[in-house]
Amino acid sequence: MEKIKPVRVRFAPSPTGRLHLGGGRTALYNYLLAKKTGGMFILRIEDTDQKRYVASAEKEIIDGLHWLGIDWQEGPDVGGDYGPYRQTDKKALYRQYAEQLIEQGDAYYCFCSSERLAEMKQAQQKRKEFPHYDGRCRDLPLEEARKRIEAGEKYVIRFKTPKEGTTTVRDLVRGEITVENRTIDDYIIVKSDGWALYHLAAMVDDHMMKISHVIRGSEWIPTLPLHHLIIRAFGWDEPEWVHLSLFLKPDGKGKLSKRESAELMKDGYSIFLTDFIELGYLPEAVTNWIALMGWSYDDHTEIFTLDELVNAFSVDHLNPAPAAINFTKLDHFNGVHIRRLTIEDLAARVKPFFEKAGIDADDAALLKIAPIIQERMVTLDEAVSLAGFFFRDEVNPKAEDLIQKGLTAGQCAEIAEKSYAVLEKLPAIGVEVGEPEMRALVAELGLKPAQVFGVLRVAVTGQRVSPPLFESMEIIGKETVLARIKKAVEILRSNA
RNA sequence: GCCUCCAUCGUCUAGGGGACUAGGACGCAACCCUUUCAAGGUUAAAACGGGAGUUCGAAUCUCCCUGGAGGUGCCA
Numbered sequence: 001m002e003k004i005k006p007v008r009v010r011f012a013p014s015p016t017g018r019l020h021l022g023g024g025r026t027a028l029y030n031y032l033l034a035k036k037t038g039g040m041f042i043l044r045i046e047d048t049d050q051k052r053y054v055a056s057a058e059k060e061i062i063d064g065l066h067w068l069g070i071d072w073q074e075g076p077d078v079g080g081d082y083g084p085y086r087q088t089d090k091k092a093l094y095r096q097y098a099e100q101l102i103e104q105g106d107a108y109y110c111f112c113s114s115e116r117l118a119e120m121k122q123a124q125q126k127r128k129e130f131p132h133y134d135g136r137c138r139d140l141p142l143e144e145a146r147k148r149i150e151a152g153e154k155y156v157i158r159f160k161t162p163k164e165g166t167t168t169v170r171d172l173v174r175g176e177i178t179v180e181n182r183t184i185d186d187y188i189i190v191k192s193d194g195w196a197l198y199h200l201a202a203m204v205d206d207h208m209m210k211i212s213h214v215i216r217g218s219e220w221i222p223t224l225p226l227h228h229l230i231i232r233a234f235g236w237d238e239p240e241w242v243h244l245s246l247f248l249k250p251d252g253k254g255k256l257s258k259r260e261s262a263e264l265m266k267d268g269y270s271i272f273l274t275d276f277i278e279l280g281y282l283p284e285a286v287t288n289w290i291a292l293m294g295w296s297y298d299d300h301t302e303i304f305t306l307d308e309l310v311n312a313f314s315v316d317h318l319n320p321a322p323a324a325i326n327f328t329k330l331d332h333f334n335g336v337h338i339r340r341l342t343i344e345d346l347a348a349r350v351k352p353f354f355e356k357a358g359i360d361a362d363d364a365a366l367l368k369i370a371p372i373i374q375e376r377m378v379t380l381d382e383a384v385s386l387a388g389f390f391f392r393d394e395v396n397p398k399a400e401d402l403i404q405k406g407l408t409a410g411q412c413a414e415i416a417e418k419s420y421a422v423l424e425k426l427p428a429i430g431v432e433v434g435e436p437e438m439r440a441l442v443a444e445l446g447l448k449p450a451q452v453f454g455v456l457r458v459a460v461t462g463q464r465v466s467p468p469l470f471e472s473m474e475i476i477g478k479e480t481v482l483a484r485i486k487k488a489v490e491i492l493r494s495n496a
Numbered sequence: 497g498c499c500u501c502c503a504u505c506g507u508c509u510a511g512g513g514g515a516c517u518a519g520g521a522c523g524c525a526a527c528c529c530u531u532u533c534a535a536g537g538u539u540a541a542a543a544c545g546g547g548a549g550u551u552c553g554a555a556u557c558u559c560c561c562u563g564g565a566g567g568u569g570c571c572a
Contacts, residue, residue: 014572049571114570130498131568156570174501183499191570198572222500222567245502246565252507255566292508292521299510300520319509322565326507329522339535375535386533442531453531465533 006039007212011065011072012202014046015057018272019064020256021325022217022247025290029244030215031070032291032313042209043075045086046202048195064273068283069306074209082209087201094196097204097234098157098189102142106233107189109145109155110137132185133158157190159199159230167225171241172213173318179225187226203227207236215242218320242315245294245322252324268379269327280353280379282341285334293323303336331378338377346370350383357384359391368475372467386467390475395462395484399495402488404454413492415455418445420485429481430474438470459488 011027013019034041043065045058062077074080084090101107110133121131137145138160149155161184168178189200196204206214220227221243231238246255256271264270268279276286288304296319297304297312304312338346347366350373354361373386389395403412422441426433442452457469460481466472473481 012572016572046572052571117570125497128497171501177500179500185568188570193570195570197570202572217566217572218501219566219572224500243501248565250507252564289508294508296509298520302509302521321502323509324507326522329508332522335535373534376533378534438531449531451531457532461532463532467533469531 004037005212006037007033008040008042008210009034009213009215010042010044010206010209010211012044012046012205012216013061014049014052015061016049016052016054017057017258018274019057019061020271020273021290022256023061024064024068024273024286025247025293026215026217026244027065027070028068028287028291028309029242029295029313029318031072032310033213033215033315034073035310036313039212040074041070041072042080042082042211043072043077043085044205044209045076046198048087048091048197048201050193050195060274067274067277068287087196087205090201090205091195094201094204095190095194098196098200101159101189101230101233102157104233105160107157107159108138108140108142109149110158110186110188111140111145111148111153111155112136113154130183132183135186138186154192156188156192158186159189159226159233161186161226161229167228169224169228169241171221171224171243172315173242173244173320177221177224181225184225184229187223189230199223199226199230203230203234203236206239207231207234211239213240213242213315215244215315218243218246218322242318243320244318245320247293248322248324250325250327255322256325264327267327269330271325278356278381280381281330281334282337282349282380284340285330285337288337289330289333293325294319303333335378338380339375341374343367343370343374346374350380353381353384354388354391357388359384359388361391365390365475369467372471376467386465389461389463389466390472392462394487395460397458397462397488397491399491401458401464402455402492403495404451407451409492409496412455413489413496415445415447415452416459416485416489416492419452419456420482420489423478423485424482426478428474429470429478431470434473435470455488456485459485 009030011030013023031041033039043062047053058076072078074082074085076085098107102109117133120134124131137158145155162181165181166178167181167184168176170176187199188197190196224241224243228238248255249260261271265275270276270279273286284305287306287309291304291309292302295313295317297317301312341349344367347363347370350370351361351363351366369387369390373383376386377383399409403409418441419438422437423429423434426437438452438456439449442449445452453469457466458464460469460473460476
């Protein structure tokens with residue numbers, strides 16, 4: 001196996017909202033590459049946009065990442081040697097770098113008002129030109145600009161992109177990306193409020209934090225040449241660029257957006273990472289699922305733990321094509337990972353869902369129930385609908401459920417009564433003692449097993465679909481089982 | 497509109513000029529197992545967007561078209 005150099009990578013979300021699936025995957029891949037190469041994974045908060053800042057977002061991002069099992073060696077919460085890790089703590093620093101660019105002639109002050117800019121843009125659109133700054137302030141003498149600033153005029157700082165030739169940047173998943181320089185706008189890098197924009201701040205940070213690989217979403221490809229030009233203007237080393245494919249809506253039409261998320265929640269899905277907790281998904285499953293969208297290992301391996309992912313991960317198996325997310329596949333992964341859990345683990349993970357449903361489920365019982373519901377669950381919350389009857393004092397079966405196909409209420413009542421008689425004589429009810437006796441009864445009555453056991457199942461569990469009957473009865477205990485059968489008989493009689 | 501990226505079953509994908517009769521997974525269908533529901537097992541249906549070219553040979557390389565996506569903010 002080839003020896004890979006330790007990387008320094010970063011996940012740099014902006015705290016403007018909730019962490020979604022795409023962000024989670026970007027963070028995951030960064031983490032995976034760092035772990036795999038014995039490198040460093042850094043969390044950086046890009047909060048220079050004061051207007052869109054959401055106070056709770058940083059915590060949500062951290063919680064979501066931790067839930068997936070991702071941790072970092074440097075970040076706003078854990079510190080590190082290359083901080084600060086929050087961009088709002090570095091305003092003056094970005095400013096200083098912007099000034100350097102101006103001194104070098106790679107950037108300039110621009111005094112154009114937003115009104116003029118808007119008009120200009122409109123005119124350009126009319127002429128079917130690509131929208132770009134027309135360069136009015138581009139060649140303003142620096143002295144004059146400084147005087148205007150002293151006089152109190154408002155200004156921004158723009159990067160001076162070359163207007164001739166082409167720029168080529170190499171992306172590790174797509175190869176070379178070439179654009180004509182005239183199509184790269186003179187982007188604003190410092191706003192009139194003095195704050196640096198992403199294009200400047202992120203490049204400064206990546207350089208100062210010695211980032212070796214920038215793994216980010218492909219929505220950054222259009223500005224990649226700009227970033228390349230900025231780095232080159234400073235004379236810095238360029239990181240390796242890795243642009244990840246986008247996540248598309250399940251129908252493949254357009255990228256994920258918040259609009260649809262409310263709709264999704266109704267179906268038990270979400271695009272926000274932390275929602276999956278209450279939806280009953282395992283972090284193992286979500287990780288496995290998102291890891292396999294845009295990346296693959298070989299032509300048949302699909303089930304991975306986080307550690308296995310670390311081992312298997314490689315940037316050259318990244319796929320440039322956008323991927324439509326597929327929630328039914330998530331369901332599949334969740335089922336697989338639930339079945340991989342130990343009984344103790346499953347019991348512990350299912351417990352909060354019982355609590356939320358107002359059911360006081362004790363650990364001992366949970367441990368007994370876990371094995372018989374394990375292979376029947378897709379999501380953890382289903383444990384409640386599947387096994388709630390174990391904990392309820394009473395069960396209220398519906399007559400229509402009690403009555404089996406091809407039988408009358410009276411016949412079913414009789415089945416229940418005869419079953420009661422058989423079970424009553426037993427010292428206890430379970431798979432060993434109980435099932436043989438009941439099978440004998442089935443033969444004696446000349447009925448199908450499904451009919452007899454069907455009556456019993458609904459009587460004891462209150463539902464048509466349940467975990468295995470005799471295992472269930474064993475856990476419930478003889479006394480309760482008999483009481484429930486008795487009640488079922490009453491229900492059937494009154495419906496006869 | 498303009499710029500850029502992308503293109504294999506419905507979806508996620510394997511594929512790197514001959515090993516392709518295009519493989520796996522989800523989902524779907526059938527069957528087996530079965531007291532329900534699952535899980536499991538077996539099987540089936542299902543794709544190289546179109547056209548040129550390069551080559552003895554193209555899903556793989558090139559070009560064009562088409563389609564899709566992203567960007568086009570004093571957001572990130």
